[in-house]
Amino acid sequence: MEAYLSEWLSLLVRWFHVIAGVAWIGASFYFVWLDNHLREPPDWKKQKGIKGDLWAIHGGGFYEVAKYKLGPEQMPKELHWFKWEAYATWLSGMLLLFVVYYMGSPGYLIDLSKAQLSSGAAIAIGLGSLLGVMVIYEALIRSPLSANGKAFGLVLFAILVVVSWGLFQVFSGRGAYIHVGAVIGTIMVANVFLGIIPAQRALVNAVANNEEPGERVAKLAALAKLRSTHNNYLTLPVIFIMISNHYPLLYSHPHGWAVLAAIGFITAYARHYFNLRHQDVNKPSILVIAAALTVALIWAIAPSPPASSTADSGQAAVTDSTVNALLESHCIACHAAEPSHPAFQAAPAGIALDDLSLLAQHRDKVRQSAVNSHYMPLGNTTGMTEEERAQLGRWLDASR
Structure with missing residues (x-):
């Protein structure tokens, strides 16, 4: 009966985690698309403080969307916030991590051929890696390095590769993969909780108090935009890791950490094509290169053909x-x-x-x-x- 109830718990938590993840990542994709498709509005809208607008049709009707440079003349009575999707995704993911990997079968997380870990030690390493990388990321994004997008991306990628390699030395391949995914998910939700929402609150408070948003609010907004961009590039890698536990050909490879690094690079690079495309910059060569790298990866990790007959x-x-x-x-x-x-x-x-x-x-x-x-x-x-x-x-x- 315990195993039966455990499977139901895992199923229900996983189901909720997927629903929350779809809502969060869907909102992320939509708002990035929205920002990149805003066009210069007519003068009468500019006079109202509108920075850009667009028209869309969906569900049998027309939609007019406008983005203010700072805020409207009067605070609206009802303002929709997009934060609980992120929080629900992370909380359900952590619960799933405990149910499946920390409280479930030890073989999902611990590989005794790599390290003789107790359950407590494995949990400490797993949670410590989440906290440690988040602290490092926060220090980096608040540093001058954040002003150089390419350099910041390379440093973050290098950190994640090192984390992947390190976790593969102590965990099973499946356990290492899911913890790298949890590390990325923690960075993403920290971006929402520590950066994006505080910036939005500062702007809302300024508008509600009829104050002109100052330099502090502008800096918070710029950093929140950067965090949102980072989250956008991390979405495809984290989605891939979410489904990777069904495919041991990846995480059970002797160099599974390198496979994961390659997949992370390819998926983030492919996302770059769509971000550019939303800005009317069409570079199909990015998708061609991503596809070629995927084929090369498939070839590189292919198993040797079966031995000849007995x-x-x-x-x-x-x-x-x-x-x-x-x-x-x-x-x-x-x-x-x-x-x-x-x-x-x-x-x-x-x-x-x-x-x-x-x-x-x-x-x-x-x-x-x-x-x-x-x-x-x-x-x-x-x-x-x-x-x-x-x-x-x-x-x-x-x-x-």
């Missing part, structure tokens, strides 16, 4: 009884119609291996996760050896 290689055939014993030792506790592992109510990903016919049916996924990537068993808590993986691979090849 007969050709001169190796002894792997018997069914050997594979049955291997499955019993390393797989059946989780991947069974009725798992005996306390963390699972049903076979993960629906892959049950109670029978050799089922193993043959799922041969490609089993080869990728247990033979090529070594992702399974989780954290290798059962101590599966290289010889056993090789035996399993030979049996899978022979079963085709």
